[in-house]
Amino acid sequence: xxxxxxxxxxxxLSKRYTRGKETVTIFDALDMTIPAGDFIAIMGPSGSGKTxxxxxxxxxxxxxxxxxxxxxxxxxxxxxxxxxxxxAAHAGFIFQFYNLMPTLTAxxxxxxxxxxxxxxxxxxxxRVKTALEIVGMGDRARxxxxxxSGGQQQRVAIAxxxxxxxxxxxxxxxxxxxDRTTADEILQTLQLLNAEMGKTIIMVTHDPAAAxxxxxxxxxxxxxxEERGKA
Amino acid sequence: xxKQTTAVTLLNLRSIPQRWGxxxxxxxxxxxVVGVLLGFMAMASGFRATLDGAGSDDVVIMLRGGAxxxxxxxxxxxxVRLLEAAPGIAASAGGDPLISSELYVVxxxxxxxxxxxxxxxxxxxxxxxxxxxxxxxxxxxxxxxPGAGELVVGQSVQREFDGFGLGETVRLGxxxxxxxxVFSTGGSVFDSEVWTDxxxxxxxxxxxxxxxxxxxxxTSPEAITPLRDYxxxxxxxxxxxxxxxxYFARSAGGTxxxxxxxxxPLAIAMAIGALAGAWNAMYASVDARTRELATLxxxxxxxxxxxxxxxxxxxxxxxxGGLAGVAATWLLFDGITASTLxxxxxxxxxxxxxxxxxxxxxxxxxVIVGLLGGFVPALRAARIPLLAVHAS
Numbered sequence: 329x330x331x332x333x334x335x336x337x338x339x340x341l342s343k344r345y346t347r348g349k350e351t352v353t354i355f356d357a358l359d360m361t362i363p364a365g366d367f368i369a370i371m372g373p374s375g376s377g378k379t380x381x382x383x384x385x386x387x388x389x390x391x392x393x394x395x396x397x398x399x400x401x402x403x404x405x406x407x408x409x410x411x412x413x414x415x416a417a418h419a420g421f422i423f424q425f426y427n428l429m430p431t432l433t434a435x436x437x438x439x440x441x442x443x444x445x446x447x448x449x450x451x452x453x454x455r456v457k458t459a460l461e462i463v464g465m466g467d468r469a470r471x472x473x474x475x476x477s478g479g480q481q482q483r484v485a486i487a488x489x490x491x492x493x494x495x496x497x498x499x500x501x502x503x504x505x506x507d508r509t510t511a512d513e514i515l516q517t518l519q520l521l522n523a524e525m526g527k528t529i530i531m532v533t534h535d536p537a538a539a540x541x542x543x544x545x546x547x548x549x550x551x552x553x554e555e556r557g558k559a
Numbered sequence: 560x561x562k563q564t565t566a567v568t569l570l571n572l573r574s575i576p577q578r579w580g581x582x583x584x585x586x587x588x589x590x591x592v593v594g595v596l597l598g599f600m601a602m603a604s605g606f607r608a609t610l611d612g613a614g615s616d617d618v619v620i621m622l623r624g625g626a627x628x629x630x631x632x633x634x635x636x637x638x639v640r641l642l643e644a645a646p647g648i649a650a651s652a653g654g655d656p657l658i659s660s661e662l663y664v665v666x667x668x669x670x671x672x673x674x675x676x677x678x679x680x681x682x683x684x685x686x687x688x689x690x691x692x693x694x695x696x697x698x699x700x701x702x703x704x705p706g707a708g709e710l711v712v713g714q715s716v717q718r719e720f721d722g723f724g725l726g727e728t729v730r731l732g733x734x735x736x737x738x739x740x741v742f743s744t745g746g747s748v749f750d751s752e753v754w755t756d757x758x759x760x761x762x763x764x765x766x767x768x769x770x771x772x773x774x775x776x777x778t779s780p781e782a783i784t785p786l787r788d789y790x791x792x793x794x795x796x797x798x799x800x801x802x803x804x805x806y807f808a809r810s811a812g813g814t815x816x817x818x819x820x821x822x823x824p825l826a827i828a829m830a831i832g833a834l835a836g837a838w839n840a841m842y843a844s845v846d847a848r849t850r851e852l853a854t855l856x857x858x859x860x861x862x863x864x865x866x867x868x869x870x871x872x873x874x875x876x877x878x879x880g881g882l883a884g885v886a887a888t889w890l891l892f893d894g895i896t897a898s899t900l901x902x903x904x905x906x907x908x909x910x911x912x913x914x915x916x917x918x919x920x921x922x923x924x925x926v927i928v929g930l931l932g933g934f935v936p937a938l939r940a941a942r943i944p945l946l947a948v949h950a951s
Contacts, residue, residue: 379949388857388945409861416859425951427854431573443562444859488858500949 334397335496335528336362336385341394343380354380355551358394364495367522367529369539372548378532379500381548385530386419386498387411399495416444420489420527424501426481428473434460434484435469441492459487463517479510486517490527497521499531503538515541563860567868570851571844572875578844585840586880588833589928593884593921595829599822600917601892606818615693616780617649618803621773621790626799627809629663629771636768638796645789647782648775651687657776659688662760662769666731666753668720679716680752681731683760683770691774692744700725700740705756711740713750723753734763748807774803830928833880837932841873845940852940853947862941869937870930877929881922888921889913 341358344351354377362368362385370378383389384396387403396404403414420441421427428437435456442452460466463483473481482502489497499518503511519541521527531542539545547554575582621642626632639660642648648656662683667676682688686705689695703709712723722729727738736755744750761767777783780802787800801809845852852865893913 383946386857388948412856412859412861415857421854421857421948423854423948425850427850427948429570429851429854430577431570440566440855440860441858443566 334361335364335366335399336360337395337397337400338384339395339397341384341396342392343377343384343389344392353551355548358551358553360553362528362530364528365522365526367519367541367543368531369542369545370530370532370548371534371536371539371545374534376548377551378534378548382498382500382530382532385496386421387415413444416441416492418495420492420494420497422482422485422489422497422499422502424504426473426478426485426505428481428484428488430473433470433472434465434476434487437473437484438487438491440488445492455491456487459491460484462490462521463487477510478506479513482506482510482514483517486514486521490521490525494527496528496530499529501533501535502531503533503535508537511535511538512541560861560863564864564867567855567860567864568871570855571848571868571872574844574848575872575876578840578847581840581843582876585833585837585876585932586883588836589877589880589925590884590887592826592829592833592928593881593925594888596822596826596924597885597888597913597917597921598892598911599818599826600920601888601911601913603818603822604914604917605912615803617777617782618691618693619775619777619783619786619800620803620806621775621798621800622771624797624799629661632771634660634770634773634798636770638798639770639773641793641796642773642775642790642798645775645786647777647784647786647789649778651690655687657687657690659685659691659774660757660770661685661688661772661774662757662764662766663771664732664760664764664766668716668729668731669722671719671721674721677720679720679731681710681760682752682754683757684754685757687776688754688774689742691776692747692749694743694745694747695749696743698741698743700738703739703755706758707756708734708736708759709739710736710753710755711742712738712753714741714743715746715750716753717741732763773798826924830924834928834932837873837877837929838936840876841869841933841936842939844872845869845936845943848940849943849947850950852943853945853950856943856945857948865943866937866941869940870933873929873933873937874926875929877925877932878922880929881925884925885913885918885921889918 338358338360342356343354345354370381372378380389384391384404387406391404395402398418403411406414429440438456438459439452442455447455457466457469460469463486465480465483465487468476468480473484476484497518502518503514506514515538518529518531522529529542531538533539621634622629622632623634643656643658648658651657664681665678666681668679670677689702697711698714700711703711710729717723723738725738725741728735729738742754757770777786783800783802790796790798790800855865856862892911895911
């Protein structure tokens with residue numbers, strides 16, 4: 329696969345929810361390609377389906393119809409077990425509220441995805457150390473989430489997302505719970521991961537300042553994408 | 560899979576202190592169930608141990624055929640004479656057969672703790688009687704004189720009843736008796752009895768020359784077979800020959816069964832309550848960690864580790880509850896003395912005994928409660944929707 333070949337291809341993707349007798353269409357017949365190495369900010373008003381799209385790309389939700397292809401292989405039809413293995417191998421998740429395990433140290437949190445691999449204990453430790461150093465948290469390895477600030481917790485969450493060396497990072501409002509300065513530091517870290525490690529990053533955000541860190545911005549509105557040039 | 564399961568299980572167990580209130584309630588409710596069950600079992604075990612302790616394989620007790628207890632047995636003087644010549648019976652140093660004809664009557668005494676009247680067994684025995692009781696020891700005073708209104712009393716009687724101090728005169732029925740000695744049979748049922756000379760009981764209670772039972776020491780436990788054959792083939796004898804151990808097992812069976820018939824249903828009823836508690840606690844635990852569990856699933860963990868982890872948490876809480884119940888019961892009940900009405904309508908003093916077997920049964924019950932209570936919440940943990948990763 330070349331640097332510009334599509335990592336994701338979405339074909340006629342639709343997502344509908346049923347609430348009582350009413351069917352709500354989030355988006356319908358969405359087509360899209362995301363090249364490897366891209367850094368996309370998906371923006372849009374509340375309820376436009378930004379997070380739903382991220383869930384479909386990450387294999388934690390399934391479309392009502394249409395297809396999701398990753399590196400040419402369809403993932404939306406995989407069984408639950410295969411999809412779990414796909415997530416473990418290819419996707420790293422970054423959430424708005426960090427989703428760290430409160431009883432584990434930073435290092436133990438980061439190690440979690442590696443427990444799904446065949447790496448030895450010492451190899452896992454080395455990978456964890458490297459991941460924490462990349463995000464600037466090497467000296468906080470033994471701290472528990474409760475002993476860390478919001479920004480530090482998000483850095484640990486990013487380390488957890490990259491430790492298994494996934495191809496894509498899926499970030500849902502990664503700076504939504506942080507102050508501006510800390511948010512910018514986190515976004516610079518994401519830029520670094522995109523530029524220097526070649527990670528494809530798909531970030532959902534409602535914050536234009538956060539979106540400006542991405543290579544391109546896609547606006548999702550009324551079930552349609554609109555690409556806008558960066559300011 | 561093992562690494563995944565271990566990691567998620569450790570996560571669960573480490574998070575228990577975050578829900579200490581609910582977890583503690585589960586532990587306590589299970590401890591209570593185990594405590595109640597063990598209380599009944601300790602009672603039954605103690606009662607059985609008291610009777611078993613009195614039973615020996617090389618001592619036989621002979622009763623009228625069909626008589627279930629000493630109270631409704633009669634053995635004539637002629638039958639006793641025939642038994643003295645029976646095979647398999649050991650002889651004393653003087654060459655006489657080690658046989659004790661015994662007559663058992665009910666007297667009433669004043670219980671020290673409650674100051675209420677309760678039945679005491681007054682047993683008339685032959686001179687060989689003490690030698691037919693394992694662990695018999697005269698711990699104070701002397702043996703009664705044949706033909707005199709003298710008593711030796713078991714240690715349990717002296718401890719539980721008023722008026723049986725050494726040298727005291729006690730009134731039983733219409734007669735005054737002097738306590739001349741205190742004996743012990745190692746905590747067996749005989750410690751709950753008062754002994755005197757057989758002839759005196761026959762005379763004062765107008766029982767003629769008959770007795771109720773004949774005890775004899777065998778040359779060996781196997782000698783019961785020729786003795787039984789002898790009794791069966793002698794037309795003038797209508798007796799049942801039982802080893803003392805079998806006799807007491809039969810006597811204890813009814814009471815211990817009754818205790819357990821009361822104990823198990825009560826424990827099971829409480830276990831159902833505790834099961835609901837465990838269920839509730841585990842649901843709360845799974846709910847509290849919905850986002851964590853969903854995050855693990857999103858990372859790539861399977862549902863099975865979450866299922867096992869939730870079950871392990873429930874198992875650990877139940878195990879702690881079970882062990883706490885065993886410890887509390889052992890501290891509170893083990894060795895305490897109680898008395899109950901025995902098959903001879905007299906009080907039998909016994910000690911509660913929390914046995915390892917009972918403790919194991921209590922812990923097993925606790926674990927069953929834990930696993931059943933945790934099963935459905937564990938299924939729920941395994942099926943947490945992935946979209947819960949976004950829960951705030």
